Structures are given as C-alpha cells and as structure tokens.
Amino acid sequence: MNPGTILLALAFLSGVVSTALLTRSYLVDDDRYLSYVPKLTAGTAVLLVAALAHLTYQFVSLDYSNAYVWENTAAYLSVLYRVTGVYAANEGSVLLWASIVAVVALIAGVTRGFPTRRGKLVHALTIGVVTYFSAMLLLQSPFASVRTAFPNAPPGFTPTSGQGLNPLLVDPYMAIHPPVMFVSYALLTMPFAIGAAHFIALFRGDDGLFSTWVGSVTRWLRLGWLFLTAAVALGGLWSYTVLGWGGIWAWDPVETAILIPWLFLTATLHAVTNYRPGGRYRILAPAMTASVFALAVYTTSVVRSGVFRSIHSFADGGIGASFLVLMGVTTVLGVVLPLAYWAMTEESGDDTSGTEGTDESRLARWVTRSNLLHLAVLLFGLLTFVSLWGLSFPVLRSAMTGLEVSVESHYYNLWSLPLVLALLLLLGFYMDYDREGLRRSLAGLAVFGLATLVGAAVAPSETWRLASARPGDALIYQVIGNASALSVLPPVAYAILGTVKRTGGRIAATGSRDAKLKETGITLIHVGAALLVLSLPFMYLFAGQASVMATGVAAGAVDTSQRDVGTSSYDIRVLGYERSEFPNDPEPGTYALTSSQVLTRGQSLNTSVQTVHGTVTAIREGPRATVVQLDDSQVWVGIAGNGTVGVETGQEIVARGQVMWEFVPTADAIVLAGPETVGPADDPPDAAVPTRVIATGVSVAVYDDNGLVVSGVAGQREYPEQGGLQVRDVLIDRGPLVDTYVIAGVSDGTASMSVKRVPFMTLMRLSIVSLLVGMVLVLLFDPRHGVRTNSIAGYGESASSSQSRPEGVTEVSD
Amino acid sequence: MNPRKAMTIAFFAALLGIGYVSMNAAPVLSGEGYSHHGETRWQTDYADAVETAAAEDEPVVIYFWTTWCTYCEDYNQNHYSDPAVRSELDDFTKVAVNLDSDAEDATRLQQRYNVNYPPQHVIVTPDGEVLTRIPGYAPTEDFLTYLETAEERYQSGETADDGSVTTATAGPTSTPGSAAASTTEAAQ
Known part of the structure; x- marks a missing residue:
C-alpha cells in the first residue's frame, strides 16, 4: 500500500458510504444520517484531488518507483511536460476525470444542498459516478509499483531513467486540451444525473423533476458545451501543428469520438429550448439530457477499451472492461429508461402543436417555430448518427460477416455535408420566418434553396468538386462528391442574413441590457457556426502543396540561393542547418x-x-x-x-x-x-549518455511574389529511445487569408521541404472564438436561465440559482 | 398527421437509409486473408505469407497501416495504383498489418519490428531479417529505389545491420510523414 492507493481507497469508501446514505434516504424518505453526506462528499473530492496532487508531485519529482510515472516521463522534460505526463495515459486521465467530477458534485451539493427527495437522488447518481471512477482506479491504479514492470527486481529497486512522454504530447496544446475536455465531460455528469433521476422519479409515480430543474439543466449543458467546443477546437489546432496534416481534421477515431458528444449536445441544447413543462418535448428533452453523458462514455469506450477494434478480446481487462460496464450502466439510465417510459405512456401527441399555428392553412400548421426547432433537433440527431455509425459499423459488419471494411473521410464528409447545408437553410428560414411571416420567408427559402442546388451543379473548375470520384464508389458518393463547393455559399449567406436580421431586430426592441447581450451571444454562435461551415470545405479543397529538395545541407556553409518551390508561386532560401541533441550533459x-x-x-x-x-x-x-x-x-x-x-x-x-x-x-x-x-563524468563519452531527442532542421526563408512570407526553422525531432518516433517541427505563417505551412525532412545532407498553402484558417479561428464568446454571453446573461440573472433575482426555482455558476464568473451584486 | 410525428418518422427512415447504404457501400478492405490497398492485394496472415515467400524465394514487404492515416491514403492513390510500383511489388510477398488490430500476430510484428506509427514498410527476408525499412511516406521514385535496394540486398544475401530503428542506409532520403496519431487517445 502506498500513499496514493490509500487516498484512492479512502475516496472510494467515502463515495460508497455517501451514495448508500443518499440512496437510502431517497428510497425510504428519511433524513437520518443525511448530515454526514456533505462531509463525505467533500471528503471524496478532497481525497481524489489529493491523489491527483500526489501523482503530479511524483511526476515532477520523477519518482520512478511508480510504474505509471516511469512509463510516462523522463528527466529531460521541463516541469510543464512532467505535469502533463499525469494525463498521458489511461490511468492518470481517469484520475483527472474522477477528480473533476468529484469537485463538480461537491460544488453542486454545497450550493444547492438536497432539500428535496429527488435532489437526493440526483446527488446520489453524481456521487455514484465518482465512486465508480474510484473503483476503476483501484483496479488499475496509477500508483502501481514499478515492480509490476520488473517482476524479478529486488525490493526497493527503482529505474534510473523514465521511458519518457509520448513525443506527440510534448506540445502546449496537449497541455491544455485534456483538462478542458475532462471538465466538459465532468460537467455533463450533472445533466445526466438530473435526466436519469427524472425518469426514475417518473417510474415511481412521481411527476418528475425536470420542469423545476430546467434552468439548472440548461446552465450545465451550456457550460459543458462551452468546454467541449473549446476542447474540440484545441484538439484540432494541435493536430494542425503537430501532425503535419496541413489541416485540422482527419476523422480519426479519437477525433470522431469527441465530435459525437458535441453534435448531440448541440442537439440537446435545441431540444431543451423547445421544452415546455407538461407540453411538448416533455419526454424527449429530459431523455436527450440524460443520454449525452452516455454517449460521451460510449465513445470513450470505443477508443479506449480496444474491444471495438476486435470484438473478441475482452481479456484486456482493467480500465477497458470497466469502461464497458460504465457504458452499460449509463446507457440503461440515460437511454433505455427514457425509451421504456416513452413506450409505456400513452402518446397523446396531438395536443402538442395545438397551442399554436392551427389557425389558417395546413401549411401554417406544419410551419411553426416549435416544429422547425424539432427539425433542427432531428437534423443534428442525423449528423450525430453519421459520425456514430462511422465509428461503429465496421465493427458490426466485421462481427457479422468477417469482412473488414474501411471508413474513409469520404463517408463522413459526404454524408455530413448535405445535412449541414440543410441545417443552415433551416436556420436561415427559422430566423426569417420569425420576422417576416410565412409567405415572404417561404419565398426566401425557395430562392436560397434553389441557389444551393444551382451552386452544387456549377463547378468553376475541378478543384471545386467536393471529392474526386473514383470508379468503385457507390452511386450516392459519386453524386454528392461531384457537387461543387459553391453550394456552401447560399446556405451560409442565408443563415447569417436571417440571424443578424432577427437578432438585430430583437436587440433594438428590448430595453434590457441582459437581453441585448444574450441576443448578441445567440448571433455570435450561429454566425460563428455558419462561418465554420464555410471555412472547412474550402480549407481542404483549396489547399495547395509543392515540394523542393536541397542537397548539401550540413553544418557549415550551405547553398543559400533562392529556389523555386515546385509549381507554386513560392520561393525558398535555405539559410542554415541546425542540429541539437537533448539532454545536454545530464546528471x-x-x-x-x-x-x-x-x-x-x-x-x-x-x-x-x-x-x-x-x-x-x-x-x-x-x-x-x-x-x-x-x-x-x-x-x-x-x-x-x-x-x-x-x-x-x-x-x-x-x-x-x-x-x-x-x-x-x-x-x-x-x-x-x-x-x-x-x-x-563531467565529459561523458557520447556512447554512454542516452540521447533522448535529436532535433534537426533547416532555417529557411519563404518568399512569394510580394516578398518575404515567413522565416524560421522547420525540421523534425527524433526520439531514438522511443522507437525512433519522429515529430515534425513545422513553420507556420498565420496570414489573414492564407496560412503558409512549411514542413521539412532533413537527413543525410538532404532537406526535402514542402510548402503548403492552407486558406481560410484565420476565418476558422475567428469562427471558433465567435462560438465561444457567444456561448459565454448566453450562459451569463440569458434573462431566463442565465447565471447572472439567477444570482441576482431570487428566482422561483428555489436553490437552483447559483449552483451552476462556474468559478471565476464574477457575480454582480447590486 | 401530426407534423412532428411525420418528421420523426422521416428522421428514422433517413437514419436507417444512411445506415444501410453506407454499411454496404463501404469498400471492403479485407476478408478471407486478404486486404486491398489501392489496386494491390495484400495478405493478412504473416505465417502464410512467409511460407509463400520461402517457396517463391522472394523477400516479404510488411506494410503497417491504419484506416485513418492520411499518408496511407496517399500510398493507395500514388503508389499502389501506379503500374511501375505494382510491377515492382510483384517480386515481393506482400503482407499488410493494421496497426489498430489487436490480433496476436499483428501485435507481435509491431513489437518485433518496433513499429509505432503508420505508415511504415519493413522489407524482410522469409526468415524475418530486415532488409530495409521505409519509415513514413516516401515519394514514388524513392519508394521504388527502396524496393530495388531491398531486392539487391536479398539477392546478395546481406541484411541491414540490426533492424532496430531507421536504418535504410543505402536507401534515398525519405520524407517520413509523422502522421503518427496512433497514441492521441492517450490524451483524450
């Protein structure tokens, strides 16, 4: 038993006790022993955070007696990357996740308390999740002794040097991306608990708790969305700088796995907007709320457990299998329960649209705001399905037929694009309809819809086609792939125009500062999304690349004449050769x-x-x-x-x-x-000192017709002790319209340099900022469910007020 | 009919449609011991391949790939569909190893040849001695030179010194694309 394991065990114990007490008090409706719960919750959180701190300390102090530390760090790494080693692999990242959930549960419990019976159930579920994570950590501990790796070593043995951090993770983006992502996943635990508790209550003959908690759910979801968006964006930017793809997205399983909850969360936010207590969406909104977390767990399982790579190997055990169990439990609570309730209750669906729009024509009955919102939810649902299916069907098919099939970016891109365009048209129409009335807005939709189809048919050059058709492709892929990227423009324009016109009108009409700010936020989010959709296809279609080789590149004089880079308009000048090795003269x-x-x-x-x-x-x-x-x-x-x-x-x-x-x-x-x-020892022989990193590169200057574009060093870092893995050091000039992206491979006196032109990156960065700023505004200033509104006005729904207030948000007290 | 119900039914119809069509339209990568890359067909069972190679007295090229590796896609388009490369490859026994596979065989090969990112080609004798390796992406010309080098070495009976890491001393300079996202899930 080492201190870390003891901390985890204690956290598990206090979690179990507090879950049990809460469950008991919910079941028998008796508040005895309940006074222990806040202390136990706090205890769990403190213990898990202490375990995390202990592990971090072990990393910083290079305590190789811990196997996990030994596997994921080394002495030559700076303190920053020793700290990030904590979440470089499974065990540590689960500990990080668990600690954040524990803190979120603690904050929720402290600020709201659990005055009602259902409140106890919600709390029991969140603490239950924390407890489960603690159990997982005990089974596969980040504190295991290094002797598990060296079974024959004598007691007290510690290795002298660590294995080192995965080179791909030695990057500032990777220092921040995982914590942001785990914060968002942890925040999704609360909506899950509320949604699941709602259905449990319904089954027990209660009328559920969603209607009273809807404000709180909205805030948790929005906060979760904010972090998840940031996490997806940071991950994309990381792959842009580190992997040398020359783009931000490649649909690899891990990327897809984080996009799926994001899409579904976006759908859920729209569904919750459409929710009316006792009326429409009374089942769907809570059901979706409950299932977002289940989906996040599912996708994590897919990429972590290894089970989905080959369906037969459950032998992996440990954290892989525990994720599967968690997946089962969250699916039952978040998906099966709502479905069962829906199947059991009489669907009196006819009243749903009765409240509005039944007046004039049949058409008007169809085109109502709530129906349009429903359509948006469904389209987001389909988008989610496309990604989810792409991740899952190869496994299914291989299990059924033994055939291994490939899912290419083709599949994701070509199915998603029509759905995204439809969503944008819908957004434009929704906004326009709200302002202009049915007839005019339908005319607008017809114009822009037609423009989209025409745009799809008109390709100024082959470059504009979405995908180069290959003979073996299915018909549907050939049809969509042949469409022109011009089709993206009308929906984007329609969505932006509609949004700006409508929110502009609303901002002018209201006198309240909060309402104005919220509308600004809504505008920023939707315009940002439209611009993001605009930037993505063009970024890939109009990216250009050309290469040139330079020989005689070595220490000393190099040929610094200006060379043409392939067929591009760029010239490049090699200014020098650089090579360095790390660590230098280690102890x-x-x-x-x-x-x-x-x-x-x-x-x-x-x-x-x-x-x-x-x-x-x-x-x-x-x-x-x-x-x-x-x-x-x-x-x-x-x-x-x-x-x-x-x-x-x-x-x-x-x-x-x-x-x-x-x-x-x-x-x-x-x-x-x-x-x-x-x-x-003060001048050790090269052969005796391990070289961890060999950085080779060329310093180059890149010119286009207007002069110097960018200069600096491009090359690669090789990690000889880690299987010779190489990581690119790219040189990027972030221009307003076009990014210039220089990759160089240097070896044996030859530098092969590629210059890529990646357009629309700045637009993409701006659109992400716009999404994030917009969500912050909505989260804070929404007059109905905003954080600020709730903290100043004693709102009807009792204590739900401040519980989702994120740290660092200044409360305005007047 | 209730509009929302109608939309929802349409939603499920679309969902099933997309699901069905895409599942059946997906290109078959492998089955019955083979996988396809570009216009070439690779064996997936190493033991079988070694037998073939020994019988035909030819070297084995092991291709380590994944479904999501963008440089593998480049290989499919630029190399495995190129007649020159394909005819050169005819002198080799081809084995493709999916790096995401958990199969014992695949894991063993990964460890044996120390491969941890796609794409990589390791060219070995039927006995498993490394002749040369192509880490990352090599342009078509270079790729051909690598193959020729391996072929010559095989004929003359020499092997690369140890086969640990980036050897390929006589090979031309490659530009290994470090599209190595194989471990990104670590940070997920």
Whole structure:
C-alpha cells in the first residue's frame, strides 16, 4: 500500500458510504444520517484531488518507483511536460476525470444542498459516478509499483531513467486540451444525473423533476458545451501543428469520438429550448439530457477499451472492461429508461402543436417555430448518427460477416455535408420566418434553396468538386462528391442574413441590457457556426502543396540561393542547418547506476548492457585490458585495450557495457566497457549518455511574389529511445487569408521541404472564438436561465440559482 | 398527421437509409486473408505469407497501416495504383498489418519490428531479417529505389545491420510523414 492507493481507497469508501446514505434516504424518505453526506462528499473530492496532487508531485519529482510515472516521463522534460505526463495515459486521465467530477458534485451539493427527495437522488447518481471512477482506479491504479514492470527486481529497486512522454504530447496544446475536455465531460455528469433521476422519479409515480430543474439543466449543458467546443477546437489546432496534416481534421477515431458528444449536445441544447413543462418535448428533452453523458462514455469506450477494434478480446481487462460496464450502466439510465417510459405512456401527441399555428392553412400548421426547432433537433440527431455509425459499423459488419471494411473521410464528409447545408437553410428560414411571416420567408427559402442546388451543379473548375470520384464508389458518393463547393455559399449567406436580421431586430426592441447581450451571444454562435461551415470545405479543397529538395545541407556553409518551390508561386532560401541533441550533459544519476545499485540488483543484471557511474578507487593494468574499481566496492569496470585509457584514481567516471555477474573470482560484478564507452563524468563519452531527442532542421526563408512570407526553422525531432518516433517541427505563417505551412525532412545532407498553402484558417479561428464568446454571453446573461440573472433575482426555482455558476464568473451584486 | 410525428418518422427512415447504404457501400478492405490497398492485394496472415515467400524465394514487404492515416491514403492513390510500383511489388510477398488490430500476430510484428506509427514498410527476408525499412511516406521514385535496394540486398544475401530503428542506409532520403496519431487517445 502506498500513499496514493490509500487516498484512492479512502475516496472510494467515502463515495460508497455517501451514495448508500443518499440512496437510502431517497428510497425510504428519511433524513437520518443525511448530515454526514456533505462531509463525505467533500471528503471524496478532497481525497481524489489529493491523489491527483500526489501523482503530479511524483511526476515532477520523477519518482520512478511508480510504474505509471516511469512509463510516462523522463528527466529531460521541463516541469510543464512532467505535469502533463499525469494525463498521458489511461490511468492518470481517469484520475483527472474522477477528480473533476468529484469537485463538480461537491460544488453542486454545497450550493444547492438536497432539500428535496429527488435532489437526493440526483446527488446520489453524481456521487455514484465518482465512486465508480474510484473503483476503476483501484483496479488499475496509477500508483502501481514499478515492480509490476520488473517482476524479478529486488525490493526497493527503482529505474534510473523514465521511458519518457509520448513525443506527440510534448506540445502546449496537449497541455491544455485534456483538462478542458475532462471538465466538459465532468460537467455533463450533472445533466445526466438530473435526466436519469427524472425518469426514475417518473417510474415511481412521481411527476418528475425536470420542469423545476430546467434552468439548472440548461446552465450545465451550456457550460459543458462551452468546454467541449473549446476542447474540440484545441484538439484540432494541435493536430494542425503537430501532425503535419496541413489541416485540422482527419476523422480519426479519437477525433470522431469527441465530435459525437458535441453534435448531440448541440442537439440537446435545441431540444431543451423547445421544452415546455407538461407540453411538448416533455419526454424527449429530459431523455436527450440524460443520454449525452452516455454517449460521451460510449465513445470513450470505443477508443479506449480496444474491444471495438476486435470484438473478441475482452481479456484486456482493467480500465477497458470497466469502461464497458460504465457504458452499460449509463446507457440503461440515460437511454433505455427514457425509451421504456416513452413506450409505456400513452402518446397523446396531438395536443402538442395545438397551442399554436392551427389557425389558417395546413401549411401554417406544419410551419411553426416549435416544429422547425424539432427539425433542427432531428437534423443534428442525423449528423450525430453519421459520425456514430462511422465509428461503429465496421465493427458490426466485421462481427457479422468477417469482412473488414474501411471508413474513409469520404463517408463522413459526404454524408455530413448535405445535412449541414440543410441545417443552415433551416436556420436561415427559422430566423426569417420569425420576422417576416410565412409567405415572404417561404419565398426566401425557395430562392436560397434553389441557389444551393444551382451552386452544387456549377463547378468553376475541378478543384471545386467536393471529392474526386473514383470508379468503385457507390452511386450516392459519386453524386454528392461531384457537387461543387459553391453550394456552401447560399446556405451560409442565408443563415447569417436571417440571424443578424432577427437578432438585430430583437436587440433594438428590448430595453434590457441582459437581453441585448444574450441576443448578441445567440448571433455570435450561429454566425460563428455558419462561418465554420464555410471555412472547412474550402480549407481542404483549396489547399495547395509543392515540394523542393536541397542537397548539401550540413553544418557549415550551405547553398543559400533562392529556389523555386515546385509549381507554386513560392520561393525558398535555405539559410542554415541546425542540429541539437537533448539532454545536454545530464546528471550521471539520471541515466547511470551507482555501484551500490548494481550490487542491489545483483544477478538480475547479468549479461545486460548498463551504464554505471562512480569514483575510481583502484586501477589494475593487464596485458589486454585495464580494470578499474568503483567506489571501493565489488563493482569493477573492465576496459579492453592496453593502458590507453586516461582514467585516474579519485576521478568520477561513467562507463557503459555488459554487466557480468561473478565473472571473475575477485569481483561480484564487472562491466565490460571499451575505450569509447568510458569517460569522465563531467565529459561523458557520447556512447554512454542516452540521447533522448535529436532535433534537426533547416532555417529557411519563404518568399512569394510580394516578398518575404515567413522565416524560421522547420525540421523534425527524433526520439531514438522511443522507437525512433519522429515529430515534425513545422513553420507556420498565420496570414489573414492564407496560412503558409512549411514542413521539412532533413537527413543525410538532404532537406526535402514542402510548402503548403492552407486558406481560410484565420476565418476558422475567428469562427471558433465567435462560438465561444457567444456561448459565454448566453450562459451569463440569458434573462431566463442565465447565471447572472439567477444570482441576482431570487428566482422561483428555489436553490437552483447559483449552483451552476462556474468559478471565476464574477457575480454582480447590486 | 401530426407534423412532428411525420418528421420523426422521416428522421428514422433517413437514419436507417444512411445506415444501410453506407454499411454496404463501404469498400471492403479485407476478408478471407486478404486486404486491398489501392489496386494491390495484400495478405493478412504473416505465417502464410512467409511460407509463400520461402517457396517463391522472394523477400516479404510488411506494410503497417491504419484506416485513418492520411499518408496511407496517399500510398493507395500514388503508389499502389501506379503500374511501375505494382510491377515492382510483384517480386515481393506482400503482407499488410493494421496497426489498430489487436490480433496476436499483428501485435507481435509491431513489437518485433518496433513499429509505432503508420505508415511504415519493413522489407524482410522469409526468415524475418530486415532488409530495409521505409519509415513514413516516401515519394514514388524513392519508394521504388527502396524496393530495388531491398531486392539487391536479398539477392546478395546481406541484411541491414540490426533492424532496430531507421536504418535504410543505402536507401534515398525519405520524407517520413509523422502522421503518427496512433497514441492521441492517450490524451483524450
């Protein structure tokens, strides 16, 4: 038992007790023992955060007695990347997730308390999730001893150097992306608990709690959306700079897995807007609220468990299997329960649209705001389905037929695009309809709809086609793939015009500052979304790339003449060659064993190649080799050759070679080194010091017709100790219209350089900022459910007021 | 009919339609021990392939790929559909290993040849000795040179020194695309 495991065990215990007490008090409606719950909740949160802090401390202090630390960090990394090593793999990221959920549960419990019976159920569910995570961590602990990796090592053994952080994660974006994502997933736990509790209450003959909690649900969902959007965006920008794709999205399973909850969360926000207590959406809105989290867990399981890669291997165990169980539980509570309730209750659906729009024509009965919103929810649902299905069907098909099929970006792009365009047209129409009335808005829709179809048919050049048709493609892909990107423009214009006109009118009409700000937020979100849709296809279709090779690139003089880059309008000039290695002169203790460590590990080191360090206490020269004693101990270093080694008594040395245990009668261990692998500790031989990173690159200047575009270093970093993995160091000029993106591969005196032109990146960045700022405004200033509104006005729904207030949001008290 | 109900029914119809069509339209990658890349057909069972290679006395090229790797897509389009490359590849036994696969065989090959990102080609003798390796993406010309180098080495009976990491000493410079997102889930 180490301190970390003890902290986790205690967190688990207090979680179990507090879940049990809350469940009991909900079931029998008896408040005895309930006073312990706040303390236990706080205890769980504090313990988990302490465990996280402990793990972080182990990372920073490089405590390799912990296997997880040993696997994910190394001495040469800066403190920032030692800290991010905490969530570099499964165990640590689950701990981070658990800690954040615990803190969210604590904040929710403290601010709202649990005055009502259903409130206790909600709290029981959130604490239940935390408890489950703690159990997962106990089963596959981030605090496991390093001896699990070295079963034969003697007690007290710790390795001298860590394995290092996955090179792809050595990036500032990766320092911030995972915490943001886990915050959003943790925030989604609350809506899940509320939604699930609602249906449990319904089944127990209650009328549910959604109507009284709708404000609180809205705030949790919005806050979750804010973080999830930021997380998706940060992940995309990371892949842009690190992976050298020259784009932000490639539909790999992990990316898709985070997009799915985002799409569904967006659908849910629209559904909750459409909710009327006792009226329409009384089942769908709570059901969707409950299932967002289930979906997040599902997608996490897909990418983590490994089960979905090959359906047969449940043997993986540990966290993979635990995610599957969690998936089952959340699916039952979040999806099956609502479905069952829906199936059991009489659907008196006819009253739903009765409240509005039944007056004139049949058409007017169809075109109501709530029906349009319903359509939006459905379209978002379909979009979610496309991504979800792409992630799932290869597995299904392979399980059913044994055939392995591929899901290409084709599939996602070509199905999603028509749906997205339909959504934008719908958005334009909804906004227009609200302002202009049925007849005029229908005319508008017809015009823009037609323009979209015409746009799809008109391709100014082949570049405009969405996908290059391949003979083997299914008909549907050929049809959509042949459409022109021009079709994107009318829906985007329609959506932006409609949104700005409607919210502009609303802003002018209202006198309340909060309402004005909320409408501004709504505008920013929808305009941002439209611009995002505009930027994405063009970014890929109009990206250009050209390459050039330069030879004779090495230290010293290089040919600095200006060269044409392929067929592009760019010129490039190689200014110099750079190469550096890390770490520089590390402490011997970070990579070499001391003589006492060698003796402790004893027999287990026999015949393995090791680096040792120590002070020379005796030298004996023989005819074919010199032997040197370290630290007056039973460890000797044998150096092949005849007296050519400049080693003196009293000197601190480093040596690398094969360890022979009880090889000669006079010493326990002898390290067989050569002249190349022995040297003084302050200037160790290259062969003995591990090189973790080799950065090679060229400093270049890139010009276009108007002069210098960008200059700097582009190249690659190689991690020889980590399978030779290479990471690009790209050079990016972020221009207002076009990003210039330089990739260089340098080896053996040759630099092959590619210059990519990626248009519309700035527009995309702006649209993301617009989405985020817009959501902050809506979250804070919505007159009905805003954080600020609720904190100043004693709102009807009792304590729901302040509970979703995020930290750092200043409360206005007047 | 209630408008919302009608829309919802249409929604489910669309959903089932998309699901059905896309599942059946997806290009078949593999089945019955083969997988297809571009216009080439690769074996998926290493043991079988080694037998073939030994019988035909030819080297084995092992291609490590994933479904989501963009450079693999480039290989499909630029290399495996190129007649010159295809005829050169005819002198090799081809094995494709999906890096996302959990199959024992695949994991063993990954570990043995120390492959942790796609795309990579490792060319080996039927005995498993490394002849050369192509880490990342190599343009068509370079790719051909690599294949020729491997072929020559095989004929002359030499192998790359150890096969640990980026050897390919005699090969031309490649531009390995480090499209290695294989571990992004770690940070997820």
